[in-house]
Amino acid sequence: MDFSSLNLCQPLLDALDEIGYVTPTPIQVQAIPELIEGRDMLGCAQTGTGKTAAFALPILDAMAEDPWSGSRRIRVLMLCPTRELAAQINDNIENYARHLDIRSMVMFGGVSQRPQEKLLRRGVDILVATPGRLLDLISQGYVDLSHVQFLVLDEADRMLDMGFIRDIRKILAQIPKKRQSLLFSATMPRSIVELSRDMLDDPVSVSITPESTTVEAIEQSLMFVMKSDKRGLLRHIIEEERPKKVLVFSRTKHGCNRIVKQLGQDGIEALAIHGNKSQGAREKALGRFRKGTLQVLVATDVASRGIDVSDISHVINLDLPNEPEVYVHRIGRTGRAGQGGITIAFCDEGEGEYLRGIEKMIRQDIPVDENQPFHSENARSRKGDKAPKKQQNRGRGRRQPSNHKFSAKRSNGKSNHQSNGGRNSGRNGGRNGGRNSGRNSQRSGRGQSRNQRNH
Template sequence: MSFSQLMVSEPILRALTDAGYSRPTPIQEQSIPLVLSRKDLLACAQTGTGKTAGFAIPVLQLLQEDKLSGKGQAGIKVLVLTPTRELAIQVEESFRSYGNYLGFRSITIFGGVSQVPQVQALQKGVDILIATPGRLLDLASQNLISFSDLRYFVLDEADRMLDMGFIHDVKKVLKLIPAKRQSLFFSATMPPEIRKLADQILHAPESIAVNPVSSTAELISQELYFASKEEKRFLLLEILQQRKIRTALVFTRTKYGADKIAKFLVKSGVPAAAIHGDKSQGARQQALGNFKEGKIRVLVATDIAARGIDIDALAFVINYEIPNVPETYVHRIGRTGRAGAEGTAISFCDSEEKAYVRDIEKLIKKRIPVMTVSTGNVSAS
């Protein structure tokens, strides 16, 4: 299957070629034709499946069709709601990339920074708005945003919206946008509250599901090391050195833990940075940019900060602390081994975390191989 077989238009095909895209992922194969047929969509899909392109490509094409048919108004025509600023920025980068030859204007708005540049950008005119709920509602309450011309609404990572307590804000946004619209709803999981929200947002939707949460882990090489809390940081150094790991994304459960590990690595001569909710937007973007450019070897992140971070060719994910929710483990390790590339997930487990590992193994339906590390050698035990 190729993008041209999905009836993607020539300017978008050209942009996809420029971006190095050759073949659509399974979710893109399923979602693009459905969105192009102007149907509402309910998609169960994790980060790393290619879902952003799955909605951005067809929405851009529909905008192009509207413009050519004379239906293209001057105001905001697309609204994408995301739970985090990092994801919002990446979604906008995708729209810009795939729409490079179409001439549509897109901007991102989120909290934690001055609203002035965002308001100025809005006043210049925008076709595609990607936003986090809080800042969007704030600007709407100041009458700085009009949704009267909105035709397409995308809710991305709905379950993360629920985790972060944004569902009430999402419902407020729904009251501001036109009832007559095409809506696309994406979530990695479908708990009852999310299903109920989907019923409120969507009209006679088509449903697709890609990579159920337990299956993603099958594509990634997984390793487990037992170590005490005190031993973990030295084990991390040892593995980074022995495996000659160029870059790795390291997960912690807490912001404090992320800072502590990053400081230890830097002190030990390993370029590293932490990324979490207490960091300023500028600091987070700088850390992510430095990591993507290879200026730092290790990015230490909490789960919420890392959600939506899209890093190509990431070969290693390290769980410095085992998550207490098994699905979170699958989300974490899904950062590597993307688009058919090889990936390795390494987990450190102390005595208090053994129960978490059992829950994870139950979910992924396989045992994680236990490894040992000794000077100059890492082996299975």
Template sequence: MTFKELHIIPNILKAVATAGYTNATEIQKQAIPPILNGKDVIGCAQTGTGKTASFAIPILQLLSQKTPTNKNAIRALILTPTRELAIQISDNFSTYGNFLPINHLAIFGGVPQGNQLKQLNKGTDVLIATPGRLLDLMAQGCINLRSLEIFVLDEADRMLDMGFVNDVKKILTKIPTKRQSLLFSATMPKEIRNFAYSFLQNPTEISVTPVSSTAQTVKQGVYFVEKPEKLNLLVHILQEQSIERSLIFARTKYGADKLVKQLKRTGIHAAAIHGNKSQNARQKALEDFKNNRIQVLIATDIAARGIDIDELPHVINFELPNVPETYVHRIGRTGRAGNSGTAVSFCDDEQKKDLKNIQKLIGFTMPVLTVAN
């Protein structure tokens, strides 16, 4: 189905075409019509299926078709757990709203608030925010949400994982009860669904793929390797397979930094991205990786949720996650938008239980790989 068939207005169609898109993804096809009709929506779709555009496009259309009651009021709020995701969503609004007079702004912690306040004072239609920074600026009296028309909770499962539910509940008490509410998530545990129904009104539920499934375009495999040999195996793969870019997952911030140093000693230049890095350092690492100035990026799970890179060919789980759904998010960085990708995992004896739980979740047994492969 094309975006034109979804009754998208010409200015957004022009922006979508300029970005190189013609056909809507499944989540966009199913979510855009009810959102345009003013319905509350719960959307569940795996990472890389176009969830952000599925709410950004109709929000831009709805706001552009209605004259605001207050010229400088914030009309839509998108709440998201990390600064990387906030920046990614902001980029989407820039892309699809390129030919519309709709202003948007991303605010997040980890940077001084001065520039964000300057932009807020100029007025913004769409505010994209992380919970902590939003509550902070609301407490300072810098943000007024009384005229809000649309509220979006993005990456709801990660919000729960990161302990943001109480912050979200506080924010819900500060916004109008008469509003349109949307919730999007890559997975839909029972806790998320129950929470959704506590603040959505008769929502349309959309689930376009089996919960926690992995993309068929991703070739998966596992190496059984003991901890002391993981580094040697990683170096071998990176050097012998001549992979253009590899995103490598570590469980901890310390482990990510340690791996960068170890790889550097072997002549492999890498950068790490995690919560202890400054915003500038994280953005530089991402830009260097996207532009092929470095071939290896090492990430923790929370930081990686905001990594949106076209045609990323390779993901390596240096350490398996102990939460099975996290594996789905990790390998969802590759094989996006129909492209093919490869995801390999290193499993030591201590992580065999984690591997078993992952394989149970995704519904198949990964092929065992050897160095000869």
């Protein structure tokens, strides 16, 4: 299947072709046809599954079919938890809409609001925003949401974790009830289910869960190490393996800063991104990491949500996450677009419980690498397993290909970076030689219709 079979308009297909997107990911195959028909949607999908294109493309398609006459008004509102994610979504939208007369903008705090006021006065069709800055500008009279037709909440679970639930409800009160609404979340706690009941109308559910997500070409390993030796082990791996780009995860902001300082003392340049860093500092660090002028980036899980870098060679879990799903999200940062990737998890004497939860969720024991100078049987014993699996013949400076892959029960999903191959032969531009007649039906309960496309 290619994108031409999803009934998207030609300007979008042209843009996707230029970007290099060819094969839709599973979340895109599930979501795009339903959203084209105007359905509300509750989606369970993590970053790395292609969900941004899954919700952005059908919205852009609808806007192309039904262009706004007169001055521009905000027709689409996309809310997300972090500045980095908001900026990334807006960048993607600008890429997808390069052949459409659609204007988007991104809005977040931590920077001067004057440029944002200027863009709003010019008029925008799509607003991508974090809740706090959006409410500020609403209260000041710069933002009018009374014409919103499409609402997207992305990474809703993170927004609730960060305390945005009251802000979200205030924003919902400003938006017309007659709209198409989409809610995407990596997890589905009770709070998300309750929010979905309030904002969605007879939604269709789509799910690409950790258990059904393929993390291809990722080589995992586990290193037992005392907490006091983690710094030395991290330095050893960086010096021996010379990774192209290594993303190091810490559970806390203080931990990120400490790692950067310690690596600097060891002669290794690293930068951190987390909530206490200024917007300028975060953008500078991410920019250098993307360009390859920075080898080591240290991040918290929340800050890492805005990282979209396709060629990360190593992911190192300096601290194991206390939520098993977060581990899957972390390791999915490497091995994208079919490239090989290496993930290493450090486990100290106090993290055995976290490790057990992770291995239970992914339904496999992570291969243990003892061939490192800081291996600790004491840390291993705290895990509580009698015989953890051992990874053989593994030299830290001479890494050999491994057959150990992420093998939890899953579907045949792809990463969110599309194949760079050519479009499939026999592309006919539509299903059964033409657009689906159902495409021209009334939107469910919303009185919106799509104009028939003539070929």
